[in-house]
Amino acid sequence: MKTEIVESEQLQGAKALKLNKRQRLWKDIKAAKYLYMLIVPVMIYILIFRYGPMYGIVIAFKDYKIGDGIWGSVWVGLKHFRRLFNSYDFYQILRNSLMLNVYSLVFQFPVPIILALLLNEVKNRFFKKTVQSILYLPHFLSWVILAGIVIQMTSPSTGIINMIIKSLGGEPIYFMSNKVWWLVIYVVSGIWKEAGWGTIIYLASISNVDAQLYEAAYIDGANKWKQTWHITLPAIKSTIVILLIMSMGSMISVGFEKIYMLSNDYVREVSEVFATYTYRLGIQNVQYSYTSAVGLFQSIVNFVLLAAANYVANRMGEHGIW
Amino acid sequence: MAHKKRIRISTGERIFYIVNYFFLTLLGISTLYPFVNTIANSLSSSRAILTGEVVLLPVEWTVEAYRQITTQGRIFHSMANTVYLTLIGTFLNMLVTTMCAYPLSKRYFPGKMLFVTLIAITMFFGGGMIPTFILIRTIGLMDKYGALWLLSLFSTGNMIILRPFFQQLPAELEESAKIDGANDITVLVRIYLPLSKAVLATLTLFYAVGWWNSYMGPLLYISDPDKTVLMLKLKQLLDQSQMAQLHPEEVGVVKQIVAPESFKAASIIVSTVPILCVYPFLQKYFVKGVMVGSIKG
Numbered sequence: 369m370k371t372e373i374v375e376s377e378q379l380q381g382a383k384a385l386k387l388n389k390r391q392r393l394w395k396d397i398k399a400a401k402y403l404y405m406l407i408v409p410v411m412i413y414i415l416i417f418r419y420g421p422m423y424g425i426v427i428a429f430k431d432y433k434i435g436d437g438i439w440g441s442v443w444v445g446l447k448h449f450r451r452l453f454n455s456y457d458f459y460q461i462l463r464n465s466l467m468l469n470v471y472s473l474v475f476q477f478p479v480p481i482i483l484a485l486l487l488n489e490v491k492n493r494f495f496k497k498t499v500q501s502i503l504y505l506p507h508f509l510s511w512v513i514l515a516g517i518v519i520q521m522t523s524p525s526t527g528i529i530n531m532i533i534k535s536l537g538g539e540p541i542y543f544m545s546n547k548v549w550w551l552v553i554y555v556v557s558g559i560w561k562e563a564g565w566g567t568i569i570y571l572a573s574i575s576n577v578d579a580q581l582y583e584a585a586y587i588d589g590a591n592k593w594k595q596t597w598h599i600t601l602p603a604i605k606s607t608i609v610i611l612l613i614m615s616m617g618s619m620i621s622v623g624f625e626k627i628y629m630l631s632n633d634y635v636r637e638v639s640e641v642f643a644t645y646t647y648r649l650g651i652q653n654v655q656y657s658y659t660s661a662v663g664l665f666q667s668i669v670n671f672v673l674l675a676a677a678n679y680v681a682n683r684m685g686e687h688g689i690w
Numbered sequence: 691m692a693h694k695k696r697i698r699i700s701t702g703e704r705i706f707y708i709v710n711y712f713f714l715t716l717l718g719i720s721t722l723y724p725f726v727n728t729i730a731n732s733l734s735s736s737r738a739i740l741t742g743e744v745v746l747l748p749v750e751w752t753v754e755a756y757r758q759i760t761t762q763g764r765i766f767h768s769m770a771n772t773v774y775l776t777l778i779g780t781f782l783n784m785l786v787t788t789m790c791a792y793p794l795s796k797r798y799f800p801g802k803m804l805f806v807t808l809i810a811i812t813m814f815f816g817g818g819m820i821p822t823f824i825l826i827r828t829i830g831l832m833d834k835y836g837a838l839w840l841l842s843l844f845s846t847g848n849m850i851i852l853r854p855f856f857q858q859l860p861a862e863l864e865e866s867a868k869i870d871g872a873n874d875i876t877v878l879v880r881i882y883l884p885l886s887k888a889v890l891a892t893l894t895l896f897y898a899v900g901w902w903n904s905y906m907g908p909l910l911y912i913s914d915p916d917k918t919v920l921m922l923k924l925k926q927l928l929d930q931s932q933m934a935q936l937h938p939e940e941v942g943v944v945k946q947i948v949a950p951e952s953f954k955a956a957s958i959i960v961s962t963v964p965i966l967c968v969y970p971f972l973q974k975y976f977v978k979g980v981m982v983g984s985i986k987g
Contacts, residue, residue, distance in 0.1 A: 393800055396798075396799065396800050397799075397800050399799075400793075400796075400799035400800065400874070402873050402874035402875050403792075403793035403796060403799050403874055404793075404799075405875070406789040406790075406792060406793050406874075406875070406878075407789065407790060407793040407794070407805055409789065410786060410789050410790045410844075411805055411808065413786070413840075413843055414808060414809065414812065415808075417825070417840055417841060417843070418812040418816065418817075419808075419812075420817070420821075420825050421816065421817020421818065421821035421822040421824075421825050422815065422816065422817045422821070423817075423821075424817050424820075424821025424822070424824055424825055425817055425818065425821050427820075427821065427824070432824075434827075437828075438824070483717075486710055486713065486714060487714070489706075489707070489710055490710065490711070490714065495711070495714075498718070499714050499715075499717070499718045501969075501973060502718040502721050502722050503717070503718065503721055504973055504976075504977075505721070505722075505725075505969065506721065508899055508903075508965050508969065508972055508976075509903070509962060509965060510902075510903035510905060510921055511905070512903075512905055512921045512924050512925050512928075512961075513924070513958055513961055513962055516924070516928045516954065516958045517724045517725070517728050517958060518724075519928075519932075520728065520731070520951065520954060520955065520958075521724055521727065523951075525740075525935075526739050526740060526742070526951050528727050528742075528744075528745065531742035531745075534742070535742070560721060560724075564721065568977055568980045568981070569980060572980075572981050591700070591702070591703070592702075592703055592706060624906055625905050625906055629925070643819070646818075646819050646820065647819065647910075650819060650820045650823070651819075651820075651823065651910060656820050656823075656824060659819070659820045660818065660820045660821055663817075663818030663819060663820055663821070664818065666818070667815060667816065667818060671814060671815065674814070
C-alpha cells in the first residue's frame with residue numbers, strides 16, 4: 369500500500385516536472401519579482417545611456433546633421449575613416465599617444481613596484497604610515513589642482529625651480545613650452561600623483577607571502593637582495609602582469625584631463641592625443657561624424673591590444689584577465 | 691639583552707636600511723613640498739614672490755589673495771554647486787549600485803546571465819565622447835546636472851566590488867528572514883545593508899571624490915556660469931591669472947588682482963582644503979577598497 373502511494377506520487381512528480389517546465393520558470397520569475405523591481409530599472413538605464421551611445425556610433429559612417437537626426441542623416445560609408453587615415457593629424461596623435469604611453473610604461477610603471485619593495489623593508493610603523501599618507505595624498509586631488517601647482521612651480525619667472533636655477537647662475541628653463549621638458553614634466557607629474565597610490569596593490573600581495581620562506585632563505589644564507597629577487601618578486605609577478613595587461617589595453621588612450629590641463633599651444637605637436645583631438649574638433653568645431661570615427665577607431669584598437677596582451681599573458685603561463 | 695632574539699644584521703644591510711629611510715624621507719618631502727610652496731605663495735606679498743624669496747614659509751605675510759577670492763571670482767558659489775552635485779550624485783550612485791549588485795549576487799534567477807553579460811560588455815566597449823554628447827543633447831539635458839548624474843549613475847567597477855560582499859553573507863540569514871515573511875527588498879534593507887557598512891562607506895567615498903574632482907563631464911555639458919562647478923571655476927581662474935601674468939595690459943576682468951601668482955596659489959589651496967579635511971577617512975577607506983578590488987581582480 370504504502371510503497372504504491374509513494375511510487376505514484378513520484379510518477380506524478382516526474383510528469384509534473386516535464387509538463388510544467390514553463391510553469392516552473394514562471395514560478396521562479398514570480399518568486400524573484402522583487403529582484404526584478406531592483407534590476408530592471410538599472411538595465412533600462414544601461415540600455416539607454418550605455419548602449420544608446422553605441423548605436424550613435426553609426427554616425428561615423430554618415431554625415432550627421434542635427435536636424436536630420438542619427439537615422440535620417442546621409443550614409444557616406446568610410447568617408448570619415450579615409451579622411452582620418454589620410455590626414456597628417458592622425459599620425460601625429462597616434463604617435464603622441466603611443467609615445468606618452470611608452471614613456472609612462474618605462475618610467476612610471478616600475479616606480480610603485482620599487483617603492484613597495486622599499487616600503488616593505490621599513491620596520492618602524494610610524495615612519496611607514498607617515499610616508500604612505502604623504503605619498504597617497506596627490507592621488508585624491510584632481511589634475512586641475514595638480515597641474516596648477518606644476519605650472520606655477522615650473523614658471524620661468526616666478527617658479528621655485530627656475531629660482532633655484534637662476535640663483536645657481538643658470539638660465540631659466542621654459543619647462544612647459546619646451547617639447548622635451550614638457551614630456552619630462554608629463555612623466556614626473558604622473559609619478560607624483562599615482563606612484564605612491566600604486567604601491568597599495570603591490571604591498572597587499574607582498575604581505576601575502578609566507579614568512580617562513582624568508583626564514584628558510586635566511587638560514588640558507590640568502591641576503592636581502594637575494595630574498596627580494598627569489599621570493600618577493602616572483603610572489604608579486606602575477607599582479608605585475610595583470611597591471612601590465614591593463615596598461616597595454618589602453619596603449620593608445622591617454623586620459624583627457626591630465627593632457628588638457630598640462631598642455632598648451634607651444635607643445636601641442638607632442639601633446640595632442642585622441643581624447644583632446646576629439647574634444648577640439650568634435651565639441652568645439654562640431655565635426656560630430658568625423659570625431660565619432662576617430663573614437664570608433666580608438667576603441668577598436670584598444671580592444672585588439674587588450675585581447676593581444678591578454679593572449680600573450682596566458683601563453684606565458686600567467687592568468688590573464690579572462 | 692633586549693636584542694637577544696633579533697636576527698643579526700650585516701653591515702651591508704645596515705647601510706641599506708639607512709639609505710632606505712633617507713631615500714623615503716626625501717621622497718616624502720618632495721611629494722609634499724609643492725603643496726607647502728603653494729601655501730607659502732598664497733600668503734606672500736607679490737614683491738616677495740617676484741623676487742623669488744618665497745621658498746618654504748610665507749614672506750611678508752598677507753591674506754590679500756584670500757580676501758580677493760572671497761569678494762570676487764565666485765569660487766564659493768561654484769563650491770556650493772559642487773557640494774550639491776556631489777551629495778545628490780553620490781546618493782544616486784549608492785542607490786543604483788546597490789540595486790544592481792544585490793540581485794546579481796543571488797545564485798539564480800531567470801535572466802541573470804543576460805543581465806551580467808549586458809553589463810560586462812559595457813566594460814570593454816562604449817559609445818565614446820561624441821555619440822554620448824549627441825544623446826544628451828537629443829534628450830534635452832544640456833546645462834542640467836541631470837546629464838552628469840545620469841551619465842555617471844553607477845560605475846561597473848564599484849558594482850563588482852560590492853557584489854561579492856553580498857554573496858559571502860550566509861544564506862541562512864536570508865532564508866530565516868524569508869520564513870518570517872520578509873521579501874527580497876526587506877532582506878536587502880534590514881539585513882544586507884547593515885552588514886556591509888564598511889564596504890558601503892568605501893564606495894560612498896570613491897563616488898564622492900569622483901564627483902568633487904569631476905571636470906570633463908561639467909566641461910562638456912555645463913556652460914551656464916551660474917551652474918559652474920568648482921574644478922571648472924578653478925581652471926578658469928588659473929587661466930585668467932595666467933593671462934594676467936603674460937599680458938597684463940589686455941586683461942580686463944582680473945585687472946584688480948595685485949599678485950596673480952598668489953591669487954592662483956590661494957584658489958588652489960581653497961579648492962584643496964575640503965579634500966584635506968576628510969583625508970584621514972579617505973585614506974583609510976580607499977586603501978580598503980583597493981585591497982578588496984585587488985583580491986577579486
